[in-house]
Amino acid sequence: MNAAGTDAGTLSVDQLTVRLSGRDIVSGVSLTAAAGQITGVIGPNGSGKSTLLRAVYRHLKPAAGRIVVGDFDLWDISPAAHARVVASVPQERDSVNGITVREVVGLGRVPHQGSFRRESSEDRDAIEQSLTEVGLSDKASRRFHSLSGGEKQRVLLARCFAQRAHVFVLDEPTNHLDVAHQVQLLTLLKDRRDTCLMTLHDLGVAAAVCDELFVLSEGVIVASGPPRSVLTPELLRSVFGIRASVGTHPLTGGLQISIDYLANPGYSPNASCGGPLTQTLID
Incomplete structure (x- = not known):
């Protein structure tokens, strides 16, 4: 696959294999998350969904294949450059206890800052806007560890938004959210028209919000296309x-x-x- 000329907001996964303990958890997977669309990955537990996403946000190194955004293979660029291209919300939470909500969201601005990590007016605007988008401006000074599970999830999404990357990679983004906040988040993602690659376990949500779906079973893609043709x-x-x-x-x-x-x-x-x-x- 030649990445040159690919839309800067399009994520392409080409023949990706991820191997753990000598076993292929993801095997020869190819998919495209088109610019400005929400692309969903669905499948039973253990099908390889989270493993696939971990390779995209560089928590697991692939055994084979390429992951490309624009002109860049994501495994050939620096961590800081990768963070300017891809923002992620994994299922596993970072160790950010002891700091405030605003400070957690501010971590999304680190890839854009210099060696001294001085906060600019652009950083402050991005942080405030992101907190507003997820409805947590009033909790900016709260300690992250004091929040509920759903509030923590929204903070991590705000951090993702503040990062201002080309592509969002979200592993079960509605996990821990009550129904009202699920609706708020999904509406926000639709309205933003960012490039999103996300895993979902709720098939109703996948049907409602995804432009394209890829179905994983035992580490391979078994179906793909618009929800109406797949589900x-x-x-x-x-x-x-x-x-x-x-x-x-x-x-x-x-x-x-x-x-x-x-x-x-x-x-x-x-x-x-x-x-x-x-x-x-x-x-």
């Missing part, structure tokens, strides 16, 4: 082992996934897809 009853049965119907959301007109959470004990993921709960209601 079929057949795929949900074969990959996730669930009985579900796919229809039209009564409020938005978008895609809606209805899952049978009380499937018969004898239900098999490999059984034929029948009955009203697996009826496809869209074109």
Whole structure:
């Protein structure tokens, strides 16, 4: 894959393999997160979603393949340069206890600062704007460790926004958030039109907010495309082992996934897809 001429906001993963303890957790994965779009990676637990993202934000070195944004292979540039290109919110939280919310968000500005790390007016504006966007301006002076899980998640997202990178890599960004704050965050991400690559476990959220989906199963991509083409009853049965119907959301007109959470004990993921709960209601 030739990275030259690639849009600066487009992330391309080419034949990526990540190996842990002699085993390929991610194997030959290729995907593109297009500029200005939200690209989702979904799959069962253990399918390799977080491992894939850890390679993108350089917590795990790939055994093979390339990860490119613009003209740069992300593993060939310095950590500071990488941080100016990619901002991440991992599932594992950094050790930032003992400092304030504002100081945590301010860490997102470090890649843009010189050796003396002096805070500029641009830094201050970015920090304040990011705190406002996630609704935490009133908690700027609070200690990070004193916050609830959902508030901590929003602080880390604010840090990501303050970083002003080309690409956001978010591992389960709605984790720990209540429904109202999930809606706030997802609306914000849609409105910002940043390039986002995110993992999601909630298929309804994936259907509602993602422009493109990639489905991982046992470390390989088994389906990709717009949510309407990917999230079929057949795929949900074969990959996730669930009985579900796919229809039209009564409020938005978008895609809606209805899952049978009380499937018969004898239900098999490999059984034929029948009955009203697996009826496809869209074109």
